[in-house]
Amino acid sequence: MSRSPMRREERIAVLVPVVVMFTLGLWGLDRDGMWRDEAATFQVARRSLPQIWHLLRSVDAVHGLYYLLMHPVLAVHPGEVLLRLPSVCGAAAAAGLVAALGVRLGRPRVGLWAGLLYAVTPMVGHYAQEGRSYALVAAGVAGATLLLVRAVEGGRWWPYGVVVAVTCVLHEFAALMLAAHACTLALARVPGRLWLRWGSAAGAAVAVLVPLVLVSRGQAEQVAWLTVPDARSVRGLVEQFFGPSRRVLVPCLGLAVLGALAPLPRGVSLAGVAAPLLVVPPTVLMAVSQFRPLYYDRYVLYSLAGVPLLAAAGAERVVGSARRLRLGGWTHIDRRLYGDGVALLGVVAVCCVFLVQLPLLRDDRRAAHRPDDLGAVSAAVAQRVRSGDPVLFLPSLERRSALAYPAGFRGVRDVALGVPAAESGTLYGREVGPEELRRRLEGLRYVWVVTERYALDSSWTPWNATDRVKLAVVKRDFVTREEYVRPHLTLRLYVRRQVPPSNGSN
Template structure:
């Protein structure tokens, strides 16, 4: 169905170059511009889970390294997902179900948010929706070639992000609900096993890098409620009707025996089981984050569209009965057949209009956790070639890696080996003693500081970071400050001998 694809493309391209990358996008941007051997070197120590995505983005950014190009694959992934959702609605329901489901996916703010994110999640969602469509096709005609295509789609999806493997749990529930014969279970198990074997080396490597997700917290009831609102659309006037339509779709009803599973048997496990599984695992090892289950969003519009189709069918039945009693045949007229789809499209247009402020908010730099472009703008105003710069902590170097032209020619005081050469994201810094010697030769230094590093209670574990804090505090005084969202750029000058025992405040 082309209409949902075009709508998702339009919404995805709207405001695509919003004028700044946030920190996760900046990682994609700077890693993807490395050579393939340098990317491979990096994956041995960090970010193995994103390895395939980085290689894909390397090809994209080699053609045109820009912020719009960084996000364009996600736009295409979101558009493909809308198309796959529409195709599932047509296959499991009827054309109007597919149209409504695809459009609902396209106008949901959560899908639009990640459609403009320079990370892998929209592509993972496309892979999961495509794999689900292939599963439905394989259940209709369980030939080896269909199972092979399904296995390939699942494998690629999981290589884009390994936690997508939970999708197999949803697909197993679909098979159980459809009561498929043993030969179908066998074909699915072989396909799922093949995909898992492809994923296994990545899982082993990324397990050794699990410290990267140490920041994740144990999700609570509030996380589940928030995710439900994100799946339906967070606006109050959208949530309630959406949930009513899902409830209508889930009402049991007698139906003819089919080769394929019912729409609820496909959509409900897809929407519920991946988040539920990560919620359960996260009680022991926190692994849940909203973006890791973005692909589960596809189930919600399918259920809502199926519920709307049921209601439309009931209304049409009453209309036809009343028409026959009155001697008219309005219900069978071609215009009558178009009435329900048009009403549904108009209702979705109202949903889009109501949620437009949310979509607009996501398309400005303030819609992301931070904006490294503001730090670069501040730096280009004050930094000149040869100026000494200290990043506190070292991850503050990401603004320089994302926008190197703003820091061109400056002297990175603490850096010993750059990221591409060291196989790290932000480079390897010198040891504490060498850093003290380097700072002792300076009469001034520009410090790019992350906001959390300015808190009085922040105490880094790394000895080099502690030396930065101690030397700057004891031997320098602040002279100039530029505050930007997410970071601060400060000029420190060496403390005069007469002030060696004071700690003057910033003027």
């Protein structure tokens, strides 16, 4: 086959997954309602650069580069679509890079199948529509992996080092890709000079990351909610990576195992790239988390790229075996028609995977599918709370709904707020101390409380002294007059108890 048609096939194999992923990412992107993590991106990225820097010194340094990248994006037109659009672009780029890896290490149809399978995976679609950095990190890791392959085959190493450094600063757990890449080099049995060049590039990237690691270690309380991963965590990750439906999981897992068991030639191979990328980062993070919990599935989203690559490689092995069993000779036209037919058959198989998982993809595009809907909270407040009414947020982080959707809270009186979020260098603002809050509450005849159901449970004890005062005072001095309950929201109107008349003499 001439090189020109091959290049055309390679371009098609890469561009089709990009277009499919971008289209799926745009589907339902304008859904209303940011959830809490998206709201953090939205309100922080809209601050001035000095205010963002002020925040990062005390909290969320791990997301600092992402906030800085989102700052000019949201300056254009703040809203849900622009908040999520960079993630759509990141997921589309990742799909194309996965396809490019399949093309370079296999053949065009392998890349086409891998890129399309990546694009229709529900976990990919989920983070493609979320205003956080994970889809961009996945694109960065896929890009760094492709640059690693090129460097080993004679390319330059500095682009690899730059992309690794930027990706790791975007999210520091992306540094685990270096362990996967080391395994790839070991499986490829590269000579010592390549190990030295890779070590120099990787070392430079790690040196760039070290200051962020030191700062984020001082902010470790942000991930104090994480738990030690167990067998359920492993099972959950397998379902997320290979497909929640058994009709997808079983054949995809079988093909991936077949692809991973392919004989490894000397040099970089598809299995030698994909298997370490899939296995090493989650395994290392889960192992470390047995001593200090740091694992969450989205932190290793980028490892998912190994699944479609291995599954496509496994499918290619099946095709090769079937072809060897065919009797008779092959003409040039026969081979071309056979190759096109096989490629089309693989695309049809991916379409079937898409149809099986379509209900999951459709449900994921509803705001109710996220952990919470801050837009719904703001709308509920707007319907019931009048301008000038006093409001308490319990706990204080419930103020995030007012920061993300301030229109619903316009004119209300935030009783506990001392210094606003942007000025205080915090995510949710700095509240007044317990005594000042008691003084402010003394003169109120009524107060609205925005909270979640768990915060009103008798067994819950706030860690924050100001939140403890809120809870104690409203329970002691007020009674509930109205209550509006939704998932992840309780809005209560408390009115002051009537003081019984004294029986003593005047």
